Amino acid sequence: MAERAQPVTGLQSLGAGIATLVALALLAPLVAVALRAEAASALNSSDWAAIRFTILQALLSAVLSVALAIPVARALARRRFLGRRVLITLMGAPFLLPVIVAVFGLLAVFGRNGWISQALGAFGLPPLEIYGLHGVVLAHVFFNLPLATRLFLQGWQAIPSERVRLAASLGFTPRDIWRHFEMPMLRAMAPGTFLVIFLICTTSFAVALTLGGGPRATTVELAIYQAFRFDFDLSRAAMLGAVQVLICASAAILAFRFAVPRVLGSGLDRPAMQWEAFAERARVADAAFLTIAALFLILPMAALVAKGLPAIWGLPLSVWQAALRSILLAVSSAMLALLVALPMAAVMARRHQTGLELIGTLSIAISPLVLGTGLFLILQPIANPVALALPVTGLVNALMSLPFLLRALTPAFAEAEATQGRLADALGLQGMHRLRHAILPRLRAPLGFGAGLAAALSMGDLGVIALFSSPAQGTLPLEMYRLMGSYRTDDAQGAALLLLFLSLGLFWICDRGGRGRVGA
Numbered sequence: 001m002a003e004r005a006q007p008v009t010g011l012q013s014l015g016a017g018i019a020t021l022v023a024l025a026l027l028a029p030l031v032a033v034a035l036r037a038e039a040a041s042a043l044n045s046s047d048w049a050a051i052r053f054t055i056l057q058a059l060l061s062a063v064l065s066v067a068l069a070i071p072v073a074r075a076l077a078r079r080r081f082l083g084r085r086v087l088i089t090l091m092g093a094p095f096l097l098p099v100i101v102a103v104f105g106l107l108a109v110f111g112r113n114g115w116i117s118q119a120l121g122a123f124g125l126p127p128l129e130i131y132g133l134h135g136v137v138l139a140h141v142f143f144n145l146p147l148a149t150r151l152f153l154q155g156w157q158a159i160p161s162e163r164v165r166l167a168a169s170l171g172f173t174p175r176d177i178w179r180h181f182e183m184p185m186l187r188a189m190a191p192g193t194f195l196v197i198f199l200i201c202t203t204s205f206a207v208a209l210t211l212g213g214g215p216r217a218t219t220v221e222l223a224i225y226q227a228f229r230f231d232f233d234l235s236r237a238a239m240l241g242a243v244q245v246l247i248c249a250s251a252a253i254l255a256f257r258f259a260v261p262r263v264l265g266s267g268l269d270r271p272a273m274q275w276e277a278f279a280e281r282a283r284v285a286d287a288a289f290l291t292i293a294a295l296f297l298i299l300p301m302a303a304l305v306a307k308g309l310p311a312i313w314g315l316p317l318s319v320w321q322a323a324l325r326s327i328l329l330a331v332s333s334a335m336l337a338l339l340v341a342l343p344m345a346a347v348m349a350r351r352h353q354t355g356l357e358l359i360g361t362l363s364i365a366i367s368p369l370v371l372g373t374g375l376f377l378i379l380q381p382i383a384n385p386v387a388l389a390l391p392v393t394g395l396v397n398a399l400m401s402l403p404f405l406l407r408a409l410t411p412a413f414a415e416a417e418a419t420q421g422r423l424a425d426a427l428g429l430q431g432m433h434r435l436r437h438a439i440l441p442r443l444r445a446p447l448g449f450g451a452g453l454a455a456a457l458s459m460g461d462l463g464v465i466a467l468f469s470s471p472a473q474g475t476l477p478l479e480m481y482r483l484m485g486s487y488r489t490d491d492a493q494g495a496a497l498l499l500l501f502l503s504l505g506l507f508w509i510c511d512r513g514g515r516g517r518v519g520a
Contacts, residue, residue, distance in 0.1 A: 014343040015342075015343030015344045015345070015346050015347035015348075015356075016347055016356075017343075018340055018343050018344060019344050019347070019356050019359050019360075022340060022344070022359055022360075022399065022402065023359045023362070025395070025399060026359070026362050026363060026366060026371070026399060028374065028378060029370065029371045029372075029373070029374020029375050029377075029378065030245060030366070030370070030374060031374075032238075032374040032375075032377040032378050033238045033241040033242055033245070033370060033373055033374045033377065034238075034242055035238075036234060036235055036238035036377055043239060043240075043243070046215065046218070046223070047223060047236070047239075047240060047243075049215070049216070049218070050218045050219060050220050050222070050223040050240075051220055051243060051247075053133070053212075053216070053217060053218060053219060054202055054219045054220045054221075054247065055202070055247070056133070057133060057136050057137055057140070057201060057208075057212075057219070058140075058198045058199075058201035058202045059198065060133075060137045061136075061137050061140035061141060061144060061197065061198075061201045062144070062194045062195075062197040062198040062201060063194070064137065064141050065140070065141050065144040065145050065147075065148045065197050066148050066190055066193055066194050066197065068141065068145055068148075068293075069145055069148030069149040069151075069152055069193075070152060070186065070190075071285070071286075071289045072145070072149045072289050072290065072293045073148075073149045073150075073151075073152035073153040073155075073156060074152075074156065074182070074286070074289075075285075075286035075287075075289045075290050076088065076149070076153050076156075076290070077153055077156035077157060078156075078282075078286070079286050079290070087290070087293075087294055088150075088153070090146070090294070090297055090298070091146035091147075091149055091150050091297075092146065092150065093146070093297070093301075094142065094143045094146050094147075094297070095143075095146070095147065096453070096456045096457075096503060096504060096507055097143075097460070097500070097503070098459065098460025098461075098462075098477060098499050098500065098503050099139075099143070099204075099206040099207060099460060099462065100206050100210060100460070100462050100477050100480060100481060100496070100499075101304065101460065101496045101497075101499050101500045101503075102139065102142060102143065102300065103139055103206065103207060103210045103211060104304055104480075104484075104492070104493065104496040105299075105300030105301055105303055105304040105496075106130070106135075106138065106139055106142060106211075106300050107130065108300065108303030108304060108306075108307055108493075109299050109300050109303050110128050110130050110135075110138065111128070111130050112127040112128065112129065112130070113127070114127075114128065114130075114303070115299070115303060116128055130211060131211055131212070131214070131217070132211075132212065132214065132216065132217045133212075133216075133217055135211035135212070136204075136207055136208055136211050136212045136217060136219075138211075139207045139211055140197075140200075140201045140204060140207060142296065142297070142300070143200075144197045144200065144201070145293065145296070145297075146297065147196075147197065148193050148197060149293070151189060151193050152186070152189060152193070155185045155186070155188070155189045156182070156185065158185075159181050159182075159185060163181070164177075164181070167180065167181070174282075195251055195254050198251050199248060199251040199252060199364070202219075202220075202244070202247050202248060202251060203221060203244070203248060203367045203368070204219065204221065205219075205221040205222065205225065205367075205368070205369060205462065205463050205466075206462040206463070206477070208221060208222045209222055209225070209462070209466075209481070210481070210484070220240055220243055220244045220247065221244065221367060221369050223240050224237050224240045224241055224244065224367075224369050224370070224373060225369060225466060225467065227240060228373060228376075228467055229466070229467060234373075234376075234377065237373050238373060238374075238377065241367070241369070241370040241373045241374070244367050244369075244370050245366065245367070245370055248366065248367065252364070301500075304493070304496055304497060304500065305497060307493045308493040308494050308495075308496055308497025308498075308500075309494075309497060310490075310494075311490040311491060311493050311494030311497075312494040312497050312498055313494075314490075314491075314494070315491055315494045315495060315498065316491060318474075318479060319476070319479055319480075319483075319491065319494075319495050319498070322474050322475055322476045322478070322479035323476045323498060323499075323502060325390070325473070325474070325475055325476070326459055326475040326476040326477070326499075326502065327459070327502065327506070329390055329393060329394050329397075329458060329459075329475060330397075330454075330455040330456070330458040330459040330506055331455060331506075332394050333393075333394040333395075333397040333398045333401070333454060333455070333458040334398075334401075334451045334452075334454040334455040334458065334510070335451075336394060336395070336398040337397075337398040337399075337401045337402055337405055337450070337451075337454040338405065338447065338450065338451055338454070340398065340402060341402055341405035341406055341409055341450065342409060342443075342447075344356060344359075344360060344402075344406060345405075345406055345409035345410045345412075345413045346413055348360070348406065348410045348413075349410050349411075349413035349414035349417060350417075357406075360402060360403055360406040361403045361406075363399045363400050363402055363403060364403050368396050368397075368400055368461070368463040368464050369463055369464065369467065371396050371399070371464070372392065372393075372396060372463065372464035372467045372468065373467070375392050375395075375396070376392075376467065376468065379392070385468055386468055386469070386470055386473075388468070389464075389465060389468035389469040389470070389473050390465075390469075390473055392464060392468060393461070393464045393465045393468065393469075393475075394458070396463070396464045397454070397457065397458035397461055397464075398454065398458075400457065400461075401450075401453060401454035401457050401458070404450065404453050404454070404457075405450040405453070405454060408446040408449055408450045408453075409443065409446050409447070409450060412442065412443050412445070412446040413439065413443065415442065416438065416439045416442035416443060417439070419442070420438040420439070420442065421438070423438070424437070424438040444514045445514045446514070447514055448510050448511050448512070448513050448514015449510070449511050449514060451510040451514070452506060452507035452508070452509070452510030452511040452514075453507065455506040455507065455510060456503045456504070456506055456507040459476075459499070459502055459503040459506055460477055460499065460503050461475075461477065462475075462477040462478060462481060465477075465478050466478055466481075476495060476498065476499050476502070477499060479495060480492055480495040480496055480499060483495060
């Protein structure tokens, strides 16, 4: 962090005020949920079943994602081949992918009428059954395997190449390499990666809504939605929300507790060395892991394009109206997120602020549905929450994307002050003039990336809007879910492809716009 950064004091004061408002926006709904929640004895047997299922599917999803990511990341770390960069880039795609779109792609491949079931039918075998625990876990692995792979790949690439060269000169065997380099790195990274994925899976809503949902495959998030939307039992929804917060908070505390310090030391930042890749058996194993991972990621998207493209031009008017609503909501949410994140980043870049960092990352541990339930309880006595469905959804989406924006903006803000601060001081630039002429030109790239990320995440959200909205306010993910529920499969496939194009398009426009200005 830049020690000397200080002159944009107005922006920093604004950041402190906004951070207070963010804390209120996150904590007030939690307080409302806690006050409305009944005693633990109010939980019935189906609620306890939902709690058990939530923990079970999150554990299985995290274990499988981490276990499968290790060999894939290891193969990427020690192989150089045509398309390697494309495959690594592809590892980032599921994070931008609307959940419900990815689920549609998985159904097209692994569903009863999917490609694999059709292939099995040719041999007289029964089709696959994707709904239930295994379907939820499959979808979560699809989303989190790339995330875990990228994290482990960074770990492998961070091993100093000087130490690897020294090990090679000393005649280390592959077993020695594993024992002295790879195992310590995995011991440092695996617990935190496992717990982050566990935390993500406990708050998953759209996956459980589309691939679970039965009495034996209901998550706490889905139980909140059912208690809220179908039973309108606010006390039970609040109680389940409190349970969800407890689960997420426990996982978050464990994630911080198990953040084991790195023990590999530092090197001279030379390029990562290609190593331990000479045995034929290792080459075959690496090729197999990379091929399976690539097919697992590419096939659902290819199936979605193949099935959705013929239907996209015949979509009903309601889908296009929902698409326009989603675009406006995504752009508004991204702008709000930037307006909140920029002043907070200015404060955090000035000096290390643990309290501000905690506020900025708090939304990771809070379920959007819990926030939505709390906001409904707050709004109900003073206004019609249904009429405010879109603004509330935009607010929650902005809060959910805030940690990612702060992670992108804060280092860039500190770097801009460190490199341009003295010149700005010499020119007497202060306040907004300093921000406009010295800081913002250096922030365009992270601003563009952050805006694109926030817009894409908001575009694909199917959470709070499902709680609040009326049919006339539905966004594109909600309209797509309704088409699936009414068995209009062709229209739903077309809507899924449209949602995919719009989400990636918004991200590309924002990201490209930011980088383009920098290069100009």
